[in-house]
Amino acid sequence: MHRNLWSGFCLSSLLAVFSTLSGCIDSRGIIPQALRFDDAKLTTDQTIRKADRTVEWPRDQWWQAYGDPQLNAWVELALAGSPDLAMAAARLRQALALAGVAESEHAPQVKLDASVQRKHWPADRYFYGPGVLGDTTGWNNTTALGMNYDLDLWGRLRSDTERALSLAEVAATEERAAALELQNNVVAAYIQLALHHARLDIAEAELKQREQLLELARERLAIGIGTQLEISEAEAPLPEAHRQIDLIEEEIALTRNQLAALAGKGPGEGARLERPKLSLHGEPALPSNLPLELLGRRPDVVARRWQVAAEARGIEVAKADFYPNVNLVAFLGASSTTGDMLNFLTNGSKLTYGIGPTLSLPVFDGGRRRGKLSEATAAYDLAVEQYNQTLVAALKGVSDQLIRLHSLHEQEIFVGHGLETAERRYQLAEEAYRRGLTDYRSVLEAQSQLFDQQFLEQQIHAAHLTAQADLWVELGGGALTDDSGPAAEQLDAHKTTLHLPGRH
Template sequence: MTVRMRCTIVGLFGNPQKNIIVPDSSLSEREKIVQSPATRGTFALAVLAISLIMAGCASMGDVAPQAKQIDPASLDAGAAIAAAERDAGWPAADWWRAYRDPQLDAWIAASLAGNPSLAAAQARVREAQSLARVAHAEELPQLNGNLSLMRQHWPDNVYYGPGPLANADTWNNTGTLSLSYHLDLWGKDKNNAQRALDAARARAADARAAQLELEANVVRAYIDFAKNYALLDIAHATYDRQNELAELARKRLRAGIGTQLEVSQAEAPLPDYSRQIDSYEEAIQLGRHQLAALAGKGPGAGASLGRPKLALDANAGLPSALPAELIGRRPDVVAARWTVDAQARGIDVAKAAFYPNVDLIASLGGFAVSAPFATFLRAMNGGWSAGPALTLPIFEGGRLRAQLGVAAAGYDQAVEHYNQTIVGALKDIADNVVRLRSLDSQQKDAARAVSLTRRSYDLSHTGFSRGLTDYVNVLIAQSQLLTAQENQTRVEAARLAAHASLMAALGGGLETAGDAPHDTPAGDARRADASDASAASSASAAASVSGAPAGSRAAGIGAAVSAGADRATDNTRASATTPAAAPAHAARARAPASAAAPAIR
């Protein structure tokens, strides 16, 4: 049961006699005391006091959140991260330029400008911004006007009879201005507006995560595109060598020093090698289609792509501040942290519902019935009303506690999602460090295998052409060389892709700033009894993106949550505590002194 009380002071303009106000002389002493301003004010204060007392009937019980946030610095990063070089710096915003391929740079720019999924993510940011402005509007006074103009014709017939209004036209007009303002005594509106703003920041971080995923997908698709070109070259070279061997076998047969079996053995692999050529040409065309789709274009747009020229000089170096700064470097972690902050505000909103709701209401207007048009504008026909309206919960069947439970459970879910995101982020980094270090070693072995099998093939080919060795030796050497060359190409492509995945795992250029998730002191105090470590890692959290490439749809979280949304919540943000200073370390990834790796061409 919810009780609503309204204490309203009503007044009329104009002549007291015409407005039918009872003169003081006709009132008893008791009535005069009741209607005096002092008595009315005392009554209003009494109602407010009673409301506060009765509000205690709605108990919050023991409903409280249970989850606690993980401090990234407390996690064991593992031997792989510990053993990696720790002064390489965080990735640059345009991290893909390390591959030194202008065509790749241009295609990523086109993808950021035209990808529909990224555009949808940006639309979600704009939606969240608008919702934040809607929530902020609830903190402001509401002024509404109402005007009603109605003309009425009175009949003159036997039913109505003669009279002053018979066969006359009159107006029934009303004009009012109403003002309402919710007294946010318990911070419900403020926390609701801050929750909406935090949600908008989370959506902006999600948009940056979508941009990073798109960048990484384009790079990986482009690497696969380059790999298929390299494999096509190997298939062509293998076919040409095999065709040369078949011709050599035929010459030996004509010279009487060869056999038909040798000719048949030399010609047998040719159809399969031709099939491989067709297969890689198909893969190249499919790669064009995939890259075109990532850029939001039709399949034909991929025809403009030339052969990639990728090269990378990099090792598995990591920033020195990992994992402590990871909370402000990965957009998915930042989004999860803002979501936690928004859910914490939701708990404050749910708690505020247990207390009385106080609104100030006032109206001013003029009224006239069966009168000339402008009569309602005269002072004598004006009136006003003003007073507070109180709503307080007394018995609501446990609804408020259930709503608080929903908010607390939502907070727990957000915290556990944040914790899982932190754990998953460290796993991604460790996996890619291990993979990249392994592929660096595999690359050296693959290059050595190509060198050895090529020498073996050259020796067997020379021996066969001179009649010194059997053709079987040539077939074995040819197969070994083909396998070694394909392995080398795939290892190099995997190495390039692992580097792209590591850059994405490190945040892809997301930079920390002072606009970090934070809680108001009041909110911290109200949540302290439920989760004493609910904001243990918020001091190092960060939420704005800077340094994104020009033309990017998601230039940054700070930019994505537009100035309009920020201006709409200036009052709310001004009352919040100042977030902890973000780490100043923003070093760029440096090129190591190691020798350049072979390029996929």
């Protein structure tokens, strides 16, 4: 009875001493400084508020809104075969594996150690004495089954596991961001392919009309109202027109190669691409609750949130290192110093075992733990500021694309008026030239302006399609589900089509 009381008193005293010593290393004064933005209170501009009641949310597979089956198939091909996405998936598997490693630390750690030695025992009157082992050679073998279980009293292992899981979430959202970037790159290159084909139509139409003007100049010379100078002037632009066609065909081939590379395929796959057939119906609206609902599912924003959570857990891990660590240790072993090589596996070996807690207490470490906590706190502050920066940049990106779309819509109207004027001027100049009322230069000037306006029209339409894709990407690329869309009144969507110049 007295012995039990004495043992309890010694243990209590020892714990009191350890508690006192633990005060030698403390974490006071090391706290995070950064504050995360309240994204629900960020001010949105008039452009975003106006877009609130225009049209619908982007859905999954947002590129299907362009109505081109070939584009749909090519995006799916790129998502299946892109090396960039494969690398992002590998990084995710790596992060998940590391999370599994952290989680395994919660379980008891059991290991088996065994050694087999052929040993010569010296004849030593001081250490071994004149015993039976003196000046003998035999097998000195041991085996031990050990168990170590970290009780995790301060949550260090738990926080480390949660941090690893948060980093795995970061990797998952970065994989989604890589897929979104790939989709946008494929759509942008595909729109450029459509624009190159439209340019080729214009260049071929220009060549055809220049050839018709040359034929007309020859007819005028034949009936005596033309001159050889007019024929020379009509012939002069033809080589450059042929060169422009060849240049555009080169751009088409290069863009096909680019699309093949984005899909992780060889140039032969890109050569199979036919002329795009793009049309766009509708533009995404923005939710009434801005910007939390607007930006809450963007992959980069989600990744930064998980990064903040991971670094917060890193602080908890660093703080737990300031406290005593208590483990439960047990072992079971056997040893043999004489006999055969495997004698320690038989009944002739000596069995030993033990079980009990172990405690390690930091007393003095030269500032290492405070340094690690300071680093973890700074990493948290950095993650918070990166989140704030990403959120502000995302809101700016949405506003920029809405402004750009509005501007392009207005430009389409102006370019349409300019194209009508250029068409009328060319028709009048051509008719006046036929009647001999003007010279060839007037027709050439009017024709050049017409083709410039046609090409400008195609550029504006391509820019509109690209800006729409960029806006979908800014909104998360269809990551939002249908039931997360706005309840505001829907208006009829403005149809945007990449027109071809054949109607001129």
